[in-house]
Amino acid sequence: MAVISETIPGTRNSLTRLWNNQQARSVIIQILTVAIVFALLALILRNVVNNLEAIGKEFSFKFLMYPAAYDITFSPFIEYTSRSTHLRAAVVGILNTLLVAVCGIVLATVMGFLMGILRLSKNWLINRLVYCFLEFTRNVPVLLHILFIHGIIVTQLRPPRQAMNFADSFFLSNRGFFIPQPVWEPIAWIIAVVFIVSVTFVFFFRRWAKKVQDETGRVYPVFWISAGVIVGATAVAFIATGMPLSWSIPELRGFNFKGGLAIKPEFIALWLALSYYTSCFIAEIVRAGILAVSYGQTEAAAALGLTRNRTLQLIVIPQAIRVIIPPLASQYLNLTKNSSLAIAIGYMDVVATVGGITLMQTGKEMETMIIVLLTYLVISMVISGFMNWFNKKTALVER
C-alpha cells in the first residue's frame, strides 16, 4: 500500500494535480469566470455599435442641449417651459422622482412603524382592523392602488369652483389639493439660527447628562428636557422676532385657485399609494423585529425593576432594530423603484420625461435609457449606502 500511495502522485500529470489542489482550483475558476464575463460584455457592446451603425445612428448626448418642446405640468423646484432643453426636462424628471421617493419613504416609515406596533396591540379591535388593512393592501399590486387613488381624486372630487372647503383655507378638488403656504419675512433667519443652536445645545446636553450619570448615577429626564429646550427656544425666538410668518391662503379666481400651495392630483395619488402600500411591508418587518426579541428578555428586565419604557429603550429596541434595518433598506429601494409607475397616471418623473417624451422625440433610446438607469442606480446606491452605514452603527456584537 505504502508503495502505491507514494508512486501515484508522481504518475499523475501536472495539470490534473493543479486541478486537484484546492487553492489552485479556486484561482483557475475565478480567472475563467472573469474572462467569460468580459467576453460577453465585449460581444454585447460590439453588437450595439454594429446595430447603431447599421441604422445610421450615432451614440451621443448632444440631443440634451436641444429644446425639448413639450410641457411638464409639475415642476416645483426649477423653472421649466417648453422652450427649455431636454437636459432641463431630465433634471425636472429626476427631481420629481427624488421628491416622491423622499416623501414616500418618510410617510411609509411613519405609517409602517405605527401599524407594526398597533399590530402587536392586545386590543382585539385595533389589532384586527390593522391586520385586515395590511392583508388587503399588500396583496393587491401597487399599480392598482395608484390608479385607485388617482381615480378617486379625478372622478369623485369636484372641480375647483365646488371644491371641498375646510375653514376657507384647505380645498380639495379634482385639480389637486390647495393648502395655505407659509411666507416667512426676512427676519425669520433668526428663528432658524436659534433652532440650530438649540439642537446643538441638546446634543452636548445629552453627552453631559450621560457623563453625570456615569459619575454620580443621577438620571435626568433627557428626552423631556431636550424636547422642551428645542420647542421652547424656537417658540421664544418666534415671538421675540414679532411672529414673522404669514400665510398665503389659496383663493378661487376664475376656474382655478390662486395663491397657497397647489399639490397636483398625480403627486398625491403616487405619494399616498406608494406610501401606504410600502408601509404595510414595513409594518410586518417592524412587528417581526419586535417579536424576534424573546419575551424572556422583557421579563428579565422587568424582574430587575426596570420600568416599561427603560426596558424598551435599553433592552428591546437595541435588539429589534438590528433585525429591522436590513429588510427596511430593501423596502426603501422598492418604493423608489416603484415610483417609476408614475407614468401610468402622468406624474412627470424621470421615466416619463427622459425615458418617455424625450425618447419619443429624439429616438435616442440607448442614451435616454442609460440616463434613466443611472438615475435609479445612483439613488438606490445612496439609499443602500446610508442604510448599510446605519446598520453597521446599530449592529450589535454578541461575541
Add this chain to the structure above:
Amino acid sequence: MIEKLKPEPAIQSSKDASKIIIEITGMHKWFGAFHVLKNINLKVSTGERIVICGPSGSGKSTLIRCINRLEEHQEGKIVVDDVELTGDLKNIEIIRSEVGIVFQQFNLFPHLTVLENCSLAPIWVRNMAKAEAEDLALKYLERVQIPEQAKKYPGQLSGGQQQRVAIARSLCMNPKIMLFDEPTSALDPEMIKEVLDVMVELAETGVTMLVVTHEMGFATAVADRVIFMDEGEIIEQKPPNEFFQNPEHDRTKLFLSQILAH
C-alpha cells in the same frame, strides 16, 4: 426599619421567630379557563430556604412567578415585604427591585457584556454611578467565580457560566428574596454542580430563597422546608428529612418513587 419592630404575627413554620416576608392567602390563578393555582396559602419568613417540587404542569413555576408579578393572580392576596401586589405599577417596580429571579433559560441580555448585564439595573434602577455599579458587579461576579469573563458577551460563555452570571445579575440589586425557576434544568449534567455550588453558598448568606428544582440533593442539603405541589395545589410541606423519609400523601409518595428511582 420601623416596620421591622412591629409585633409579628404567629408563624407557621420557621427556624426562629423572624419576620414574615412573603404571605400568600387564598390565592387562585387561571390561564384562560385553566385553573392553574388553587387556593394557595403560604407564609415564608425572612431567611427561610424553600424548595418547591412537583410534576411538570403542577404550577410551581407559576407560583413563584406570581411573587414578583411576572404572572398576575386573579383571586386572593399576596403580600411581599409588607407591600401588597395589586395593579399598582409603582409598587410592582419596588417589589421587583427587591426580589431577584433566576430563569431556566438564563435570559441574559445578549447585546450587553457580562459586566453591563450585571451593572444595568444598579445604574438605571438604583441610580448608581457607573464605576460604583461596575465595582459591585465585579464583586458578585467574583462571588460566582467568573470575574475573568466580565468583558465577554453571554454568547461566548457556557450554560453553567451564563447561569452564574444570571445569579450575579440578580444579586447586584441586593435582593431580600431570591427566586429560582428550575435554574439547572437547561444545563448539561457537568455544569449543574457549579451552579448548585453557588446556590449552596448563597444559601449560607441568609437571603430568603424559593427554589423550584428537582435536585433533591440540594433540597436535603439546604432547604428548611420542601413543598410538594400537584395540579395547582400545595399537597404537603415539611422539612426535607421528614419529606423524603416520611411522605404523607399518596401523590407525594408516587412522585418521590419516580424521581428517586434511579
